[in-house]
Amino acid sequence: MEIIIPYQYQPRNYQLPILKAIDDGFKRIIQLWHRRSGKEKTGINIIAKKAFERIGAYYYIFPTYNQGKKILWNGTDKNGFRFINHIPKELRKRTVGNEMFIELVNGSTFQVVGSDNIDTIVGTNPLGVIFSEYSLQDPKAWDFLRPILAENGGWAIFNFTARGKNHAYRLLEYAKTDKKWFVSELNVDNTNAISKEVLEQERKEIIAKDGDESFFLQEYYNNFDAAIRGSYYGKNIEQARKEQRITKAPYDENLLVHTWWDLGIGDSTTIGFFQVHNNQWRLIDYYESSGEGLRHYRNILKEKNYSYGKHYAPHDIVVKELGTGRSRLEVAKELGINFETTCSKEGKVKSAVPNLPIDEGIDAVRRRFSTLWIDEKCERFLDAISQYRKEWNENTQDFKNSPLHDWTSHAADMLRYWAVTKEPATNLRPNKIYTYKTETF
Numbered sequence: 001m002e003i004i005i006p007y008q009y010q011p012r013n014y015q016l017p018i019l020k021a022i023d024d025g026f027k028r029i030i031q032l033w034h035r036r037s038g039k040e041k042t043g044i045n046i047i048a049k050k051a052f053e054r055i056g057a058y059y060y061i062f063p064t065y066n067q068g069k070k071i072l073w074n075g076t077d078k079n080g081f082r083f084i085n086h087i088p089k090e091l092r093k094r095t096v097g098n099e100m101f102i103e104l105v106n107g108s109t110f111q112v113v114g115s116d117n118i119d120t121i122v123g124t125n126p127l128g129v130i131f132s133e134y135s136l137q138d139p140k141a142w143d144f145l146r147p148i149l150a151e152n153g154g155w156a157i158f159n160f161t162a163r164g165k166n167h168a169y170r171l172l173e174y175a176k177t178d179k180k181w182f183v184s185e186l187n188v189d190n191t192n193a194i195s196k197e198v199l200e201q202e203r204k205e206i207i208a209k210d211g212d213e214s215f216f217l218q219e220y221y222n223n224f225d226a227a228i229r230g231s232y233y234g235k236n237i238e239q240a241r242k243e244q245r246i247t248k249a250p251y252d253e254n255l256l257v258h259t260w261w262d263l264g265i266g267d268s269t270t271i272g273f274f275q276v277h278n279n280q281w282r283l284i285d286y287y288e289s290s291g292e293g294l295r296h297y298r299n300i301l302k303e304k305n306y307s308y309g310k311h312y313a314p315h316d317i318v319v320k321e322l323g324t325g326r327s328r329l330e331v332a333k334e335l336g337i338n339f340e341t342t343c344s345k346e347g348k349v350k351s352a353v354p355n356l357p358i359d360e361g362i363d364a365v366r367r368r369f370s371t372l373w374i375d376e377k378c379e380r381f382l383d384a385i386s387q388y389r390k391e392w393n394e395n396t397q398d399f400k401n402s403p404l405h406d407w408t409s410h411a412a413d414m415l416r417y418w419a420v421t422k423e424p425a426t427n428l429r430p431n432k433i434y435t436y437k438t439e440t441f
Helices: 013-023 039-053 065-073 115-121 140-152 167-175 196-210 214-221 234-242 294-304 328-334 358-371 379-387 409-420
Strands: 028-033 057-062 092-096 101-104 109-114 126-132 155-160 181-186 257-262 268-277 280-290 308-312 341-343 349-351 372-375 390-393 398-403
Touching: 013 028, 013 039, 013 181, 028 039, 028 167, 039 057, 039 065, 039 109, 039 126, 039 155, 057 065, 057 115, 065 109, 065 126, 109 115, 115 140, 126 140, 140 155, 155 167, 167 181, 167 379, 196 214, 234 358, 234 379, 257 409, 268 294, 268 409, 280 294, 280 358, 280 379, 280 409, 294 328, 358 372, 358 398, 358 409, 379 409
Parallel strands: 028 155, 028 181, 057 109, 057 126, 126 155, 257 308, 280 372
Antiparallel strands: 092 101, 101 109, 257 268, 268 280, 341 349, 390 398
8 A cells, every 4th residue: 555745735825835845855944824724734735744754753843742743743723633744644653742853664753842941952954944933942953953954954844823033033134145045934814814804803802812913913924013912021122122131231441340140050151241330231241051050250250341230139049058058159259259248137158149030020011121232142031031931821711820931931031130139339440550660760
């Protein structure tokens, strides 16, 4: 019995160009399609076809593992056909459901993963990757996979809807200038996939829920200008762009640089480098890394060679580690990083950053944001802050009153610590002290 791949799939007319592009040898593809246009159905069929053409590993990457499970692994089309069944069961050697993994009879493998745990595929050699909802993903996932695909001639597809002018938007703008990239940009007027009546009903319901049609324009018309739905600081970023406060904010040698940290252990550590003058705050630099000790970050401070004022870390820096019996405050001090502290009424040392509830910190950021200028080179910070958002409740189909903890949280926490800290008393760099000597003529 002969099985034809793609299997049980009849592409719509507007889907054909992207299928032809992958067959024509394009290795990098942008798939900016509106909501309910068949992105995932098209994607899984591309992977199925390519996996039988070239033996290797293929990945479908979502922002989180759970999204991949819900949308693709367990998802169905409007007729109830499971997306994953476009890979015929007759052509599978084994299926491991709890790992969302399939091995094909020809030796190729396919797996659904989340970019929130990209380490799970470290050491693999994928030949094809689809990033789903790339605009919501940690861009470090692509940074990790790019050199692998470049070396083995593999391909990557980035499908997404508009979520502000972030890393996905910048990638789209670049792709339009590079002939080696294929760009498929479709809104509802291009596809006619959804009737006018259904669209109008969607628009009305979204306005009733959100108070405006921003989300409708994002989802159906690829509008990058609107704030992200559920975003805490999207409107603040939007206002900052209008006021041209996201610009070049160079290091001023006459001012001290104060740093705020979010210290991670398993997660990322972030450092914001701020200068302030006449109530004008300037985020002149930003650094983020993971899996490194405090010595690494001490070296980063030295490499940047700024004239430093005060360093601020969150409240848990004073907590003693079970293994060593020492706190990171003590370790940092030995390395020459003196974080600001205060004393409690009981005489206990604590961080100078107040330990306030997250919602109070978020309000503090919003109040203080109008004083902040951000250097445009802080791209990762800007991407994270613009996408830092409330967690979605699948049961109630509404947002929870708590932030989603993902790659955006670390930058947001650092900014929150800045917002709740009392302004440093000293900002001007001390005058240089000159020494002299006399010499005989």
